[in-house]
Amino acid sequence: MNPDDFQTLVRFLKALADESRLKLLGLLAGQERSVKELATQLGLKEPTVSHHLARLQELGLVTMQPEGTTHRYRLQAETLHRLSRELFTPTQVASIADTVEGESWERKVLRTYFNGDSLTRIPATRKKRDVVLKWLVNRFEPGVRYPEAKVNEVLKRYHPDSATLRREFIMTKMMERKGGVYWRTEGAPEA
16 A cells, blocks of 8 residues: 555544544435534534534545535535445555555664664665655755754764765755755655
């Protein structure tokens, strides 16, 4: 299962792991309803129902249609069918184990090369070095621009050779640099 599908599955399961949201879906499966109707039927406050509906809307499980001053909500059954077809196949579910095995190997690599928060040495093999770099690049926030001095400061918390680590970030395209300013790239792996 690719990482995007895996995250979609996690978000989907988290959204449905709430009793009130499951009941909301059940009520909306029968017919469209307003927040007020749903709140009355579930014995919840309207802001609580609105919050739950917003979570379901984020996943495309529910749509809202304005009707005058009232908003009516409807179950998007096709989204449920699509998720079931795409994410809940035996092959897809079995592929989750592949991710776990890979994460387990990555954890082993990190334990080998780190003593607490200190990187004991930069791995010689590319595959292991990439695991260490992936962990290190996540010490930097996406979308934030860092002057070289700040990058050095952060990296030196983990290893004294910040210049090599900066070069590795650039070579692996985990970070970009222009005019002494660094930032994480869109494709930089997240831990």
